[in-house]
Amino acid sequence: MITLSILFFLLVVLVFLSVVIVQQGTVAVITIFGKYARVMGPGLNFKIPFIETVYRRISIQNRSVELAFQAITADQANVNFKAMLVYSVLNQGEETIKNVAFKFIDEASFMQALTRTIEGSIRSFVATKRQSEILALRSEIIEHVKSQLDTLLESWGYHLTDLQLNDIAFDEVIMRSMAQVVASSNLRAAAENEGQALLITKTKAAEAEGNAIKISAEAEKTASQLRGQGVALFREEVAKGMAESAKVMNEANLDASLILFSIWTEAIKHFAENGKGNVIFLDGSTESMEKNMQQLMALQKLNTVGN
Structure with missing residues (x-):
């Protein structure tokens, strides 16, 4: 009786060690004595106890990360960036999953490489531009980063879904100077518009006065002629x-x-x-x-x- 109980207990443990449940949106990488063996999809799976091991569970869903870093323009102005990155596993192919599982030692190393690559790409682009150009080049910066990252991320087994630059800001001193420039430009434009309006008003008034004088002169001329003719008659x-x-x-x-x-x-x-x-x-x-x-x-x- 004791032997049967022990055998039943060992059977339960063996079944427990053989069952692998993989959540939806996730795959599991299986290794045999440390060597890649196969990939398990979502749902109920079985493995050989003590021989096959779940090396890593990999999410194939979209993931996002927020970045905050600083870059320097060609005219030595500090620019502060806040960005959001959306990425995902390229596909569920075996080679892609192997790249994701074994390219980096862990998830933290991959994230460090990804963020540093994005920051370096943006910094290299910003370094070729002047401070006054940066705010108008948001879309160009994004396209530059995507063009450099697409191939690299594919080699890692990932795909860059979206990159958004949520905030581009300069140091406080530069922001104040930029505000002054904008205010001065607006004041100059307002003064020019006011000057143009005044010029138009003066011109129209002068034209009206000239026309009035001309009409009055013509009328006086005609009246004088008529008076002269009347006196002569x-x-x-x-x-x-x-x-x-x-x-x-x-x-x-x-x-x-x-x-x-x-x-x-x-x-x-x-x-x-x-x-x-x-x-x-x-x-x-x-x-x-x-x-x-x-x-x-x-x-x-x-x-x-x-x-």
């Missing part, structure tokens, strides 16, 4: 009337100077009614009247000849 009609009156009086054997005397008296009456205290001297002598009458008669003769 008035004088012409007055001369015609006086000449006709003089002609009639000559035919009636009357003195034509009576016309001038009548006009002279009418003028004095008009000045008296509408004057505002101004003193006006009028020559009412007979000689002056005769002289004016002779001029009017001569003008009448010219008009008669012209017609």
Whole structure:
């Protein structure tokens, strides 16, 4: 009875040592006396007790790691980077799993090599660029790192899924100077815009004033012409009337100077009614009247000849 109990106990232990449960998203690498033997997939598996050993369990899921490091630009400015790296096992092929299991002594060594490689790639790229260029080269930095890491990671059995530069920052002194540069640039742009707006306003105002002066001058010119034509027509009609009156009086054997005397008296009456205290001297002598009458008669003769 005791022997059967011992045998049953040994059988249970043997079965326990033979069973290997591999979680989903994970594979197990089996070795025989330290030499690679095979790969176990997820689920229930069996191994030979005391001969086969689970060397390493490898996750084939995506993994991420955050990086924080510093680089120096070509003009000796310190740049602080914060990045997130997403990577995974390249595939579940046997050769790929062997590379993942045996390329590095442990996971910590692999992570150290991966992070140092990424940091070195970014530092070498940043060292060729100036401080003012870095912030605009985020996508170029990522592409540069990926181009250098793809082949290397494949040889290790991994694939770089994504690399994100979450933060790119300079030292506080540099950040303050950059802020001042931006502020100065904005102020200069605002001043230029204000100057352009003022120039446009002044130009439009000058154009409007010039147009107003031009229109006013044209209107004054036209008005002067019309006033001159009106005065000329008035004088012409007055001369015609006086000449006709003089002609009639000559035919009636009357003195034509009576016309001038009548006009002279009418003028004095008009000045008296509408004057505002101004003193006006009028020559009412007979000689002056005769002289004016002779001029009017001569003008009448010219008009008669012209017609």
